[in-house]
Amino acid sequence: MTKSQTSIEIRNLYKIFGAHPEAHVEAVRRGMSKEELGARHSHILGLNDINISMPAGKIQVIMGLSGSGKSTLIRHINRLIEPTWGEIVIGGQNVLEMSETELRDFRRTGTAMVFQKFALLPHRTVIDNVTFGLEVRGVDAAAARATGLRWIERVGLKGFENRYPNELSGGMQQRVGLARALSNDTSILLMDEAYSALDPLIRTDMQTMLLDLQKELGKTIVFITHDLDEALRLGDQIVILRDGSIVQQGNSQDILLNPADDYIQRFIKDVNRGRYIRVASVIEPASESALPQVPAEMMLEDAVKVLSDAAASAANVIDAAGRIIGAVTLRTIMSVL
Ligand SMILES: Nc1ncnc2c1ncn2[C@@H]1O[C@H](COP(=O)(O)OP(=O)(O)O)[C@@H](O)[C@H]1O
Ligand SMILES: [Mg+2]
Structure with missing residues (x-):
């Protein structure tokens, strides 16, 4: 259904x-802060020396407070914003070197937002909104x-294709937006705070x-959010931005178990x-065999x-093939929690 998967490399x-943005790159590079x-x-200072390898076929979360540079970053991917400096390489191709025609084609058929x-569009029905692109x-x-x-059905809106947007709840409208994006059959999906306006349960x-x-x-x-729970739930990889700089990147385990600094520590405190x-x-070294078993991937x-x-106060940990690869103890779990 989808074309081949596409990686996104963001470099410097x-x-x-x-x-006069160019006049200040050198100073920023030498350490001038956003404030200064x-x-x-x-x-x-919108973005400061951003380096991210977004793996093909995965969910890359960009997280940060309002004004930290999330939208600026995602808009560089389809070059709605021109960088002051740096490279954006998508599926091996440098977006900055694309001709106007290539860029237009890439925006239409390579990415969906x-x-x-x-x-x-308020005067178009659901189906007409979805097929617009x-x-x-x-x-x-x-x-x-x-x-x-097909996509309207897939997002759970079968039967609503002839309704108008104002006849739908916020959650349903967001489903229409998703169906529209998926209909374009692009290998990249850019989601800028797509769920931030929804009620918690719908979200x-x-x-x-x-x-x-x-x-x-x-x-x-590429999924942008300012919500840590959403980031941890969705992100195969997570980047945390602050004032235009990356404070930490890694997966949910890295961020929760090895927070990079006090800022991240405060972010994750209440999760x-x-x-x-x-x-x-x-995981710890395996102990006896007569213990209950839990999969390594279990939360x-x-x-x-x-x-x-x-x-029991301990369990054996098994891998996907059912082999025992270690153990966990209640004591360790409690100390981590
Ligand atoms: N077109 C612009 N002109 C001037 N400043 C901008 C522009 N767009 C964004 N900014 C500034 O860049 C910073 C990052 O903004 P933005 O990427 O929108 O943050 P976020 O999406 O994380 O809330 C903010 O300080 C914002 O005010
Ligand atoms: Mg934003």
Whole structure:
């Protein structure tokens, strides 16, 4: 269904907003802060030496507070923003070297965006919103409709294809936005705070749907959020931005178990660790054989249940093939939680 998977490499990326951005790259490179650049030169440091290898077919989360540079970063990927310095290499091709035609083609057929504010056309029905991109690309109307209906069904909106956006709840409108993006059959999906405006329960449903879809589709998804739980749940890789710089990047286990600094520590302080830390991250050498078993991928929260149901203080950890690869103890789990 999807084209070949595409990696995204961001190298030494700087973005400075202002009248003469290039004039200040060197100073920023030598360590001038966002605050100083603003105070002394009235320029805004949007991104500061960003290096990320986003793996093909995975979900890359970009997390950070408002103003940390998330939108600026994601908009460099399809070159809606020109970098002040640096490279963006997508599937081996440098986006900055694309001709105008190549760039237009890449934006239309290589990437799709999902926005927080849905960006649906109010006077078009659900199906007409979903097929809009296909129409622009000149896809035959019947084929576009068939594709659109398939994705409308897949996001759980079968029967709503002839409704108008204002007849739908926020969660349903976000589903339309997702169906529209998926209809374009791109290998890259860019989601800028797509779920940030949704109520918590609907938001969790949308996350589950995205994870389910991703199992089938294996797209390269760049997902922006300011919500740590969302980042930990969705991200195969997570980058945390602050004032335009990367403070830490890694997977959920790296961030929860080895926070890079006090800033990250404060970020993760209140999270339910048992929900996101895996047994594999706290494994110890194997002990006796007569213990209950837990898979290495299991979250600690669930492992605690297994242990308490078995009235055991330790369990053997098994890999995907069912081999015992170590053990976990209740004591270690409790100390990590
Ligand atoms: N077009 C622009 N002109 C000037 N400053 C901008 C522009 N776009 C973004 N910024 C500034 O760059 C920084 C990062 O913004 P943004 O990427 O929108 O953050 P986020 O998406 O994380 O909230 C902020 O300080 C913002 O004010
Ligand atoms: Mg933003």
